[in-house]
Amino acid sequence: xxxxxxxxxxxxxxxxxxxxxxxxxxxxxxxxxxxxxxxxxxxxxxxxxxxxxxxxxxxxxxxxxxxxxxxxxxxxxxxxxxxxxxxxxxxxxxxxxxxxxxxxxxxxxxxxxxxxxxxxxxxxxxxxxxxxxxxxxxxxxxxxxxxxxxxxxxxxxxxxxxxxxxxxxxxxxxxxxxxxxxxxxxxxxxxxxxxxxxxxxxxxxxxxxxxxxxxxxxxxxxxxxxxxxxxxxxxxxxxxxxxxxxxxxxxxxxxxxxxxxxxxxxxxxxxxxxxxxxxxxxxxxxxxxxxxxxxxxxxxxxxxxxxxxxxxxxxxxxxxxxxxxxxxxxxxxxxxxxxxxxxxxxxxxxxxxxxxxxxxxxxxxxxxxxxxxxxxxxxxxxxxxxxxxxxxxxxxxxxxxxxxxxxxxxxxxxxxxxxxx
Numbered sequence: 001x002x003x004x005x006x007x008x009x010x011x012x013x014x015x016x017x018x019x020x021x022x023x024x025x026x027x028x029x030x031x032x033x034x035x036x037x038x039x040x041x042x043x044x045x046x047x048x049x050x051x052x053x054x055x056x057x058x059x060x061x062x063x064x065x066x067x068x069x070x071x072x073x074x075x076x077x078x079x080x081x082x083x084x085x086x087x088x089x090x091x092x093x094x095x096x097x098x099x100x101x102x103x104x105x106x107x108x109x110x111x112x113x114x115x116x117x118x119x120x121x122x123x124x125x126x127x128x129x130x131x132x133x134x135x136x137x138x139x140x141x142x143x144x145x146x147x148x149x150x151x152x153x154x155x156x157x158x159x160x161x162x163x164x165x166x167x168x169x170x171x172x173x174x175x176x177x178x179x180x181x182x183x184x185x186x187x188x189x190x191x192x193x194x195x196x197x198x199x200x201x202x203x204x205x206x207x208x209x210x211x212x213x214x215x216x217x218x219x220x221x222x223x224x225x226x227x228x229x230x231x232x233x234x235x236x237x238x239x240x241x242x243x244x245x246x247x248x249x250x251x252x253x254x255x256x257x258x259x260x261x262x263x264x265x266x267x268x269x270x271x272x273x274x275x276x277x278x279x280x281x282x283x284x285x286x287x288x289x290x291x292x293x294x295x296x297x298x299x300x301x302x303x304x305x306x307x308x309x310x311x312x313x314x315x316x317x318x319x320x321x322x323x324x325x326x327x328x329x330x331x332x333x334x335x336x337x338x339x340x341x342x343x344x345x346x347x348x349x350x351x352x353x354x355x356x357x358x359x360x361x362x363x364x365x366x367x368x369x370x371x372x373x374x375x376x377x378x379x380x381x382x383x384x385x386x387x388x389x390x391x392x393x394x395x396x397x398x399x400x401x402x403x404x405x406x407x408x409x410x411x412x413x414x415x416x417x418x419x420x421x
Contacts (some may be wrong), residue, residue, distance in 0.1 A: 004059045006085055011057045014090070015081045015118060021093050022250075048134045049124040060115035060123075061101070067111050068128040070101040074215060075208065080113050088114070097211040105131050181362055210239040214348035248378045252362065255385040262304040263390060269301060269308070269340055269411070270294040273331050276312040280320065282421065285336050287325050293332040301340050301411040307372045307386045308411075314379040315407050322405075324347030339392065339410040347404040356396050359386040383409070 006014075052071065054060055061067050063082060077095045081088035091113055094100050094355070103112055105128055131171045211234050217225065225232075254260040274292055281290045312331075319329050323346045330345045351359060387394040387409045394409035 005055075006057045008057075010085050011116075011118075014081070014088075014116060017090055018077070018079065018093050018118060034273045041125070048130040049126050052123045054117040054123075056117060056119050056298070058117045058121075060117060060121070061111050063112065063114045064110045067101065067104045069125045070099060070105045070127075070131065071123040071125045073098050073100065074122040074124060076123075077118040078121065079116045079118055081116065082113050085114070093118075096208050097214075104128065119183055160346065161261065172227055192312040202242075203250070206239065206242055206246060210243060213239060245322050248382065252378055252385065255389065257380075260389075262307065264302050264304055266300045267303050267305045267308065268298070269333055269342060272305070272309055273312060273333055273342065276309065276316055277331050280313075280316045284320055286320065286323070286327075288320075288323060289326075289328045291328070292332060295334040298333055298340060299335060299413050301390075301413055303390055303411060304386075308390075311383045311386050311409070312342075314383050318379055318407070319344055319346040319348070319405075322346060324348065335413075336410065339341050340413060341408060341410050343406055343408045345399045345406040347399060350398060350403065351396055351405050359396070360394070387411070 049072070051074075058072075060078065073094060073096050075096050077093060077099060079093055080091040080100065082091060083089050100115060101111075103109060105126075125271075187312060216232060220228075251260065273294060277292055282290075301358070316329070316331075323329055326384050327347050331342070332345070333340060333342045335341070362378065362381050384394050391412045392410040394407070396405055396407050398404070398405045
């Protein structure tokens with residue numbers, strides 16, 4: 001067993017790099033692979049998966065050796081590296097809820113990387129034969145499961161090709177920060193401390209809790225699961241809400257520090273607005289009138305579709321919090337000079353003039369927010385950061401006849417740098 005344990009210096013080197021790594025695994029409610037497993041019959045899972053345990057520093061598998069097993073991480077962390085273990089190329093780090101060894105399922109080829117346990121590690125393993133049997137026994141999820149694996153393989157390939165570049169870029173960023181003025185250094189330090197708080201003190205333990213709850217749904221005896229289903233559902237719901245909060249703080253921190261990636265493409269705002277309103281009307285329990293007013297022939301804009309969709313949802317969520325029962329919400333879009341102007345109008349309590357700038361700052365809410373309506377105060381901050389990154393502007397003014405609020409943002413029709421990321 002000693003030849004399967006890395007040396008102390010080798011392990012410390014991996015841990016020092018991992019300390020700067022932001023985990024973004026498909027965990028808890030966002031894990032398509034885990035959701036697929038939960039949908040499979042429990043008896044099939046029991047016969048397909050076996051438990052594997054590894055100690056801190058143990059080599060799970062070596063680059064170049066034969067292997068036919070894919071693993072689902074139950075607890076612990078793994079480093080994925082290539083080359084000499086004294087000076088390895090770091091490909092990625094994985095944690096609870098993630099999967100590793102996907103290539104072993106799809107082809108009979110040697111391992112393309114070395115996997116090393118960074119702490120006590122527990123995993124569920126499935127070999128190629130059992131995986132093929134599982135797909136045959138659960139044909140309804142076979143195609144979806146293969147799509148998930150395909151997506152994971154693409155991500156692994158991207159990590160392999162950009163791993164060295166990311167490490168060099170991090171070193172360059174640290175060096176540049178040392179030459180910044182005192183004010184910028186202090187600002188960066190505060191952002192870094194906030195991010196570390198989220199990642200190390202909140203995000204990772206929360207993900208572990210949520211994964212453990214999800215695991216219980218297919219490892220507990222059926223009678224125990226049934227008698228405790230209400231408690232598990234409450235715990236899962238609370239974890240999901242906390243996960244959303246933590247992710248929101250992290251996303252805002254990444255945009256403020258310039259680390260967020262934007263994927264710019266030509267998009268049509270009209271259908272996006274119609275879809276956002278349609279989904280909100282289905283989900284809301286309030287008696288509201290929700291309508292749209294989209295100018296025909298609205299020109300497309302160059303934008304990050306996912307982030308602009310999030311802006312639309314955040315503005316709608318904000319309006320739904322404050323619009324009274326039997327109230328009205330109107331989403332409109334029109335061309336205004338060289339911009340597309342989008343507005344959302346409600347007939348809620350409105351926003352005081354002195355608060356109209358401040359509500360776009362972190363953790364800030366209007367005076368009209370009641371204790372039952374309060375959130376974390378990051379939705380409008382996210383909107384401002386995204387719109388300004390696109391070269392637009394966002395503001396709020398009184399609604400029709402001075403009643404309620406009208407949130408307005410603009411996006412340029414022909415931005416100067418449409419392909420920036």
